[in-house]
Amino acid sequence: MAEKNREKEVIIPTMCASHCGGTCLLRVHVKDGVITRVETDDGEEPQLRACMRGRALRQRVYAPNRVLYPMKRKGERGEGKFERISWDEALDKVAAELKRVRENYGPKSILFLPMAGDLGSLHSIMTIDRLLSLAGGYTTWWGTTSFHGGVFASFLTYGTVFCSNTRNDLPNSRLIIMWGWNPAITQTGTNTAWFLARAKEGGTRIIAVDPCYGDTAAAFAEEWIPIKPGTDAAMAIAMAYVMIQENLHDQKFLDTYTVGFDKFREYVLGSEDGVAKTPTWAEAITGMPTATIERLARDYATTKPAALMSGIAPGRTTYGEQFHRATITLAAMTGNVGRSGGDAGARAWESILGGYPYKAMGLGAAIPFTFNPVEDLTKSDGVILGYTYPKIHYTRVADAILKGKAGGYPADYKMAFIVNCDYLNSLPNINKSVKALKELEFVVVEEQFMNTTARYADIILPTSTFVEREDIVFGVGMAYCGPQRKIIEPIVESKPHNDIAKALAVKMGIDNYDEETEEDRLKQLADMVDIPDYELFKEKGVHWIERSEPYVAFKQQIEDPKKHPFTTPSGKIEIYSQQIADINNPLIPPIPKYLEAWEGPNDPLAKKYPVQLITNHCKRRSNSQFDTFPWLRELVPQVISISVKDAEFRGIKDGDMVRVFNDRGETVLPARVTQRILPGVANLPEGAWYNPDEKGIDRAGSANILTRDEPSPAGSFPYNSVLVQIEKVEGVK
Amino acid sequence: MMQLGFYFDQSRCTGCFTCCVACKDWHDISAGPIRWVRVDTIEEGKFPDPFVAHIFSPCYQCEDPSCLKACPADAIVKRKEDGIVTVNQEECLGEDSCGAPCKDACPYGSPQFGDEESPRMQKCDLCREQWQEGKKPICVEACPMRALDAGPLSELKKKYGELKEGTGFVYSSEIKPSIIFKPKKNNIGKP
Numbered sequence: 003m004a005e006k007n008r009e010k011e012v013i014i015p016t017m018c019a020s021h022c023g024g025t026c027l028l029r030v031h032v033k034d035g036v037i038t039r040v041e042t043d044d045g046e047e048p049q050l051r052a053c054m055r056g057r058a059l060r061q062r063v064y065a066p067n068r069v070l071y072p073m074k075r076k077g078e079r080g081e082g083k084f085e086r087i088s089w090d091e092a093l094d095k096v097a098a099e100l101k102r103v104r105e106n107y108g109p110k111s112i113l114f115l116p117m118a119g120d121l122g123s124l125h126s127i128m129t130i131d132r133l134l135s136l137a138g139g140y141t142t143w144w145g146t147t148s149f150h151g152g153v154f155a156s157f158l159t160y161g162t163v164f165c166s167n168t169r170n171d172l173p174n175s176r177l178i179i180m181w182g183w184n185p186a187i188t189q190t191g192t193n194t195a196w197f198l199a200r201a202k203e204g205g206t207r208i209i210a211v212d213p214c215y216g217d218t219a220a221a222f223a224e225e226w227i228p229i230k231p232g233t234d235a236a237m238a239i240a241m242a243y244v245m246i247q248e249n250l251h252d253q254k255f256l257d258t259y260t261v262g263f264d265k266f267r268e269y270v271l272g273s274e275d276g277v278a279k280t281p282t283w284a285e286a287i288t289g290m291p292t293a294t295i296e297r298l299a300r301d302y303a304t305t306k307p308a309a310l311m312s313g314i315a316p317g318r319t320t321y322g323e324q325f326h327r328a329t330i331t332l333a334a335m336t337g338n339v340g341r342s343g344g345d346a347g348a349r350a351w352e353s354i355l356g357g358y359p360y361k362a363m364g365l366g367a368a369i370p371f372t373f374n375p376v377e378d379l380t381k382s383d384g385v386i387l388g389y390t391y392p393k394i395h396y397t398r399v400a401d402a403i404l405k406g407k408a409g410g411y412p413a414d415y416k417m418a419f420i421v422n423c424d425y426l427n428s429l430p431n432i433n434k435s436v437k438a439l440k441e442l443e444f445v446v447v448e449e450q451f452m453n454t455t456a457r458y459a460d461i462i463l464p465t466s467t468f469v470e471r472e473d474i475v476f477g478v479g480m481a482y483c484g485p486q487r488k489i490i491e492p493i494v495e496s497k498p499h500n501d502i503a504k505a506l507a508v509k510m511g512i513d514n515y516d517e518e519t520e521e522d523r524l525k526q527l528a529d530m531v532d533i534p535d536y537e538l539f540k541e542k543g544v545h546w547i548e549r550s551e552p553y554v555a556f557k558q559q560i561e562d563p564k565k566h567p568f569t570t571p572s573g574k575i576e577i578y579s580q581q582i583a584d585i586n587n588p589l590i591p592p593i594p595k596y597l598e599a600w601e602g603p604n605d606p607l608a609k610k611y612p613v614q615l616i617t618n619h620c621k622r623r624s625n626s627q628f629d630t631f632p633w634l635r636e637l638v639p640q641v642i643s644i645s646v647k648d649a650e651f652r653g654i655k656d657g658d659m660v661r662v663f664n665d666r667g668e669t670v671l672p673a674r675v676t677q678r679i680l681p682g683v684a685n686l687p688e689g690a691w692y693n694p695d696e697k698g699i700d701r702a703g704s705a706n707i708l709t710r711d712e713p714s715p716a717g718s719f720p721y722n723s724v725l726v727q728i729e730k731v732e733g734v735k
Numbered sequence: 736m737m738q739l740g741f742y743f744d745q746s747r748c749t750g751c752f753t754c755c756v757a758c759k760d761w762h763d764i765s766a767g768p769i770r771w772v773r774v775d776t777i778e779e780g781k782f783p784d785p786f787v788a789h790i791f792s793p794c795y796q797c798e799d800p801s802c803l804k805a806c807p808a809d810a811i812v813k814r815k816e817d818g819i820v821t822v823n824q825e826e827c828l829g830e831d832s833c834g835a836p837c838k839d840a841c842p843y844g845s846p847q848f849g850d851e852e853s854p855r856m857q858k859c860d861l862c863r864e865q866w867q868e869g870k871k872p873i874c875v876e877a878c879p880m881r882a883l884d885a886g887p888l889s890e891l892k893k894k895y896g897e898l899k900e901g902t903g904f905v906y907s908s909e910i911k912p913s914i915i916f917k918p919k920k921n922n923i924g925k926p
Contacts, residue, residue, distance in 0.1 A: 039761050044876060051879040057756040186749035196880055199747045220787035221749045228783050621751065632766030633759050637752045645782060677778065677785040 011038055015543025017484035018056040018468070019121040019475040022624035023189030023351065025482075026052035027543050028059060030469060030489050037063060037469065037490060043544075048170065048480065050192045050544060054634060055624060061631040062467060063493065067452045069464035070494035079440055082457040089495065089505065092461050096419075097509035099444040100137060103417045109139040109376050110392055110413035113442075115399065116142070117423030118365060119627055120450075122473040122486065122499070123527055124520060125466075127421045128366020129503035130448065131374075134419065136512050139376035141413060144393035144717070147428065151317030151718035152349030154387060155326030156356070158579045161569030163356040164555060165348035167309075169479040171552030172197040174343035177305040178208045179298070180223065181329065182234065183313030183350050184216035188619050190351045191479015198222050207305070209298065211237070212313075213616060214643070214685055215678035227298065228680040231614050231722050232599040233288040234316040237295055238328035239596055240284030243270050244299035245335055251303065252337035259563060260334050262578020266593045279596070287596070289680070303336050307343030310336075311350040315618065315722060320599035322718035327594035331577050339575065340560030342552060358481040358553055362530040368474065368523040369500075370516070386581055387717045395713045397430050397720075400438035417444040421499070422465075424691075426454045427626040430709035430721065432692050432700070433667045448502060453626065454692045454704075464496040471498035472520060472540075474527055481547040483531060485540045589715040601710060601723040603682070611664045611725035613648065613684050617705040620687035629691050640690045640703040641674040644728060647681040649673065652730055659731040661699075662686065664708055664724070670731060671703030684728060688721065738798060738818035739861055740888040740913025741875075743791045745901040747882035748919075750776055750789040757877035761862070769847045771859040772874055777903040779921055786921040790903040791883065793874065794845035794859035795912030796820050802856075805840035807833050810856070818888075818913065819861050822846075829853035842907055861885065891915045 011031045019025045027043040027050040040059050043049035072092035073084035103111050114134050116127030134140040146153050156165045169191045172178060178201060185194035195218060202208055202222050210219035211227040211234070219226055229237060245251040246267055256263045265274075272278035281292040281299075288295075302308050312329040316322060326349060333339050333347030340346070349356065381391035389395070392412035394402045406414035418439070426435050439445060439458045447459035456462050468475075470493060473486035492498065497505070500520060507515035516523070528536045533545050558566040567573030571581060583592035591597075598604060603614060619625070622634035629635075642662055644654065654660055656675040661668055662684070669686075679685055686705045693702040700707045709724050758764070758772045773792040780786040800820050803811040810826035813819075830838075831853040838846045838856075848854040862872035870876070875883045884891065892915060899906040901918035 039763070040757075041873070042757075042877060051877065052753070053751060053879055054753045054756040057753060057760055057877065060760060186751060193879070195749055195751075199880060215785050215787070217749045217751070217787075220785070221747070226783060226785075633756050636766045637755060647782075677780060677782045678787070679782075681782065 008033070008038065010034070013041070014487050014489045016469060016487040016489060017475045017543070018052055018059070020055060020624050020627060021119050021121060022053070022055060023185070023478060024053060024192040025475055025477045025484065026050045026056050026192050027484065028052055028056055029543070030059065032489055035490055048193050048196070048549070053189070054622065054637070055628050058628070058631050058633045059469070061633055062628070063469060063490070065451065065630065067630055068493055068496070069449055069452055069456065069462050070496065071464060072495065073462040075460045079445070079460065080436065080458045084462065092463060093506050093509045095461055096446050096463070096506060099417055099446070100510065103444065104138055107414060107416050110141045111416040112140040113399070113403070113415050113418040114140040114142045115418055115420045115423050115425050117425070117428060119422040119424070120468065121365060121475050122468065123364070123366065123475065124368040124473050124523055125471050125499040126365045126369070128369045129499045130419060130421050131366065132369055132372045133503045133507055133510070133512065133515055135372035135374045136515060137510055139374050140419070141376065141392050141394065141415065142374070143396040143399055144389045145396045145713060145719065146388070147396055147719050149314035149317055149349055149351055150388065151322035151714070151716070152312065152314050152326045152351070154323045154716045154718070155330055156348035158386070158582055159327060159330045159570070159576050160346065160348065160556070164359045165346040166350065166352050166357050166555055167342070167345060168358060168481060168553040169194045169197045171342055171554060172309065173201040173204050173206065174552065175201060175206050175307055175309040176343065177301060177308035178206055179211060179302060179308070179310045180208060180218060181211045181311060181313055182316035183311045184212070184218045184618070186217040186221060187621050188351065191357070192477065194479055195221070209301070213680045213683045214618065217621070220678070227290060227294055230289045230603055230680065231616050231683060232319040232602040235321065235324040235328045235594065236284045236287040236596040237290060238325065238332055239270060239279045239594065240281045240295050241299035241302065241332060242266070242335060243279045244281060244296050245303045246270060248300070250300065251335040255337035256334060259339070259560065260575040260577050261572045262576060262593060265578045266331060269593055269595060302332065307341050308336065308338055309343065309345035310338070310347045311345060312347050314349060314351045315616070317349070318719050318721045320601065320714050320720045320723040321589070321597040322714055322720070323716040324594050324597060330575070331594050334575050334577065340554060340556035342554050346555055352478050357478055358547070360476055360481070360483070360531055360547070362527060363476045368527040386585065389717070395717065397711045397713045399429065400431065400434040400711060403438035403441055404434070416442060418442055419446050420455060421448040424453045424455045424626040426458065427689060427692055427704060427706060429711070430706055430719070431666050431711035432704060432707045433698070434711055448499070450496070451630070463502055465502060466492040466496045466498045470496070472524060474524055481553060482544055482549070483533070483547070484544045487540065587715060599723050601720070601725045605725060607725050611727045612682070613726050613728055614682060615662070615708060615724040615726045616683060616685050616722040617688040617709065617724070618685050620689055623687070623689045626689040626691060629689060639672065640687065641672050642703065642728070643674045643676050643679050643685040645679050645681040645683070646675055646677060648684070648728070649675040652728060654728070654730045660728050661731050662708065662726050662728050664726045666710065667700065667707035669700040669703055669707050684726065736815060736818060738796070738888045738913050739866070739885065740796060740891060740915065741791070741793065742884040742891045742895050742915045743901065744882040744917040745788055745790070745919040746917055747880040748774070748789040748791065749880060750774055751879060753877050753879055754791065754874035754883065757873050761873040767850060769849050769857060771847060771857070773844070775903065788902040788919045788921070790901065792843060792845070794820060794861070795843060795914045796861055798911035798913060799909065801840040801842070801910045802837035802846055805836040807836065811837065817866065819863050821860050821863070822856050822858060824855045824857065827855040829855050843912065888913050888915070
């Protein structure tokens with residue numbers, strides 16, 4: 003209760019950065035080495051106030067499902083039975099297995115499967131990356147799960163992934179189009195929703211294009227355009243048609259700063275393929291009325307400045323990269339690039355790749371970079387996509403394990419080293435991934451929690467949370483960084499990532515993992531980003547690099563294009579990309595095009611599975627993180643949202659248990675019947691922890707039991723291109 | 736008499752629940768039926784014109800609290816110095832003994848009872864200990880949208896106006912909840 007003795011509490015500031023899109027200040031109260039409660043930023047605006055997930059810190063740190071000791075599997079893999087072992091035994095085993103597999107099958111047989119769950123500069127997945135590189139190399143995956151379409155489009159069109167204005171520029175817009183963008187849930191930088199509120203209060207018009215009426219649209223949008231998933235590029239291209247026909251585009255901007263608009267215009271007007279990309283053409287594809295498309299095109303072209311916020315969810319579809327290429331083209335056509343209040347239209351979720359161009363930033367910035375010796379750039383004809391030999395696309399890892407060389411993959415895969423990655427819950431087609439993990443000779447998982455993936459480990463190495471070690475993390479959406487402090491000792495026998503890597507290096511006989519102390523490493527990083535006083539930085543909690551003036555991407559390129567060309571081969575914004583043309587793949591066209599998605603509304607499979615499933619982010623999770631914390635679970639139950647129309651047709655009432663299934667799997671969970679979703683579409687938030695019953699039917703509502711393990715041609719992850727059927731489960735509540 | 740109260744900018748609330756979790760952490764309340772602060776969601780309208788609003792529901796520290804009048808043990812007190820309504824748990828008879836008439840009397844669902852045996856009433860007390868340190872309630876400090884404020888009602892009125900109602904909240908002139916609104920209104924179909 004509130005009255006309990008709180009004397010002797012010490013308050014230590016630290017940054018919460020949990021792959022949620024935010025980097026927020028927590029002022030953590032500690033007493034006798036135990037965290038007692040949490041406050042957030044109460045300083046000068048913009049304060050970095052934490053969300054519900056950050057406030058649930060104690061349920062994270064002291065969770066009953068933390069992995070407390072090194073563990074060794076008992077029984078079958080995946081059965082979830084483990085026994086406690088010593089660090090010595092665990093590391094000996096991992097070192098021996100790495101050696102055995104490398105000597106017997108070669109380094110490519112070792113799969114390193116990391117994910118960005120923990121965003122430290124020192125304590126991150128890059129520790130094991132370095133160690134495995136020093137030990138002779140490994141195979142890892144390629145593709146950026148969350149936003150590969152955006153990365154591809156911005157890199158090829160602008161020559162960089164740093165394409166966004168900082169969020170404090172939003173109130174300078176007169177119109178904000180939130181296209182598949184729901185920052186009240188996905189943050190996309192601490193304070194994004196707050197800046198949207200201030201924009202709206204200052205008279206900015208806000209429009210949402212989205213199959214769902216999400217929390218951000220519900221709070222701020224004056225109009226909701228409920229588009230069919232996977233058809234966004236068609237609508238964007240038809241908007242270009244309207245602008246061209248009505249001469250609303252900024253020809254001078256296009257002439258000065260872009261190449262290839264004429265080729266795009268030919269495609270849009272139909273001289274290339276005989277199909278004019280009119281609003282009527284788009285209406286048939288998107289389900290949105292011609293008049294709506296025309297109105298949005300005119301609004302965007304004539305309201306200046308305007309920010310088209312190109313969310314990353316529409317990019318997580320088949321040909322999702324075309325959506326981002328198309329929105330960039332619209333931003334250029336309207337002259338909103340490089341302009342305060344505008345936006346380059348590339349990707350409105352910057353994370354560790356993009357946003358403010360820090361002098362040093364990102365995962366592992368405090369760890370020396372080590373080249374993976376098995377990588378061969380001369381064999382990497384797909385390097386433009388982000389692929390280098392012998393990487394496997396994330397969606398293909400299970401397939402690669404199951405088929406190996408016989409399936410055309412570069413190696414037969416024998417072991418997996420999984421770090422900070424709930425592989426089973428986060429990647430498509432869980433049933434296939436489970437099968438694949440069972441095939442391996444050895445699986446080691448470095449984790450904080452006994453999550454779905456850890457259950458499939460042979461050895462679990464327990465790692466610590468961000469309040470159990472020192473680190474530095476960076477802001478997304480605004481230019482700042484902050485310390486992560488060792489507020490308490492590592493829980494029981496867990497260790498920070500870098501400590502694990504160092505200890506494992508000794509067992510592996512690697513003596514050059516790192517000769518420097520962690521403090522020196524962090525001080526060096528602090529120097530790189532011009533933190534004047536490291537000790538003061540740790541005390542204060544936040545270091546602002548730029549607090550009041552918005553950073554506007556491409557400002558220099560627009561103001562002085564001769565002196566500051568874009569970093570593309572042509573020096574301009576490449577609406578037509580010769581680099582893409584050189585790939586010579588009709589499914590990766592050199593100008594943005596609408597390509598009809600598989601598992602979209604017109605796929606013949608829709609006869610059997612008529613519902614388009616999208617797998618949004620969930621308010622109480624960050625992907626699969628935070629799923630089990632009671633304070634969060636009680637507020638946001640895991641449900642599948644379906645429209646009233648679809649529910650009535652199936653006799654489903656709000657709260658009824660439903661089965662959601664396709665050929666890949668089945669999950670059972672409660673339905674939420676809502677007016678806030680386009681009929682024909684269902685939304686199952688991803689990340690719930692897969693929990694199969696004896697028949698293999700998932701009982702947790704885990705979305706990736708249903709998703710397809712196949713990449714889009716340019717590498718996008720089709721998490722939102724999924725067809726399913728939904729039925730009421732009789733007699734179950 | 737001084738009366739402390741809340742200000743709620745309903746037009747800013749995105750329903751993020753940060754206030755709810757911050758409250759549970761600060762007051763060390765486990766997951767379960769005790770919710771000193773609730774955020775309820777109101778959904779109206781039909782596709783493609785839905786309307787959504789959220790309502791922040793703490794204890795509104797009514798000027799004339801109905802829970803106080805209903806309590807058979809006089810366990811509920813309205814503090815003179817700041818108008819905060821508190822419950823003396825030692826004197827509370829417990830739900831099993833008295834049937835919790837306080838709960839029935841409150842139109843806003845503020846009195847809370849746990850799932851332990853014969854639970855005593857508890858509720859939001861506007862983080863009364865925070866004020867002694869010159870601070871505001873933890874939910875106000877927590878709100879990522881800066882949609883909440885708290886202070887003397889007279890000052891809140893000066894700062895934010897006198898609107899007493901929002902979507903999903905009806906002001907009771909009988910008990911006078913201490914809250915000022917910037918409401919979010921459903922304008923669907925209205926010019």
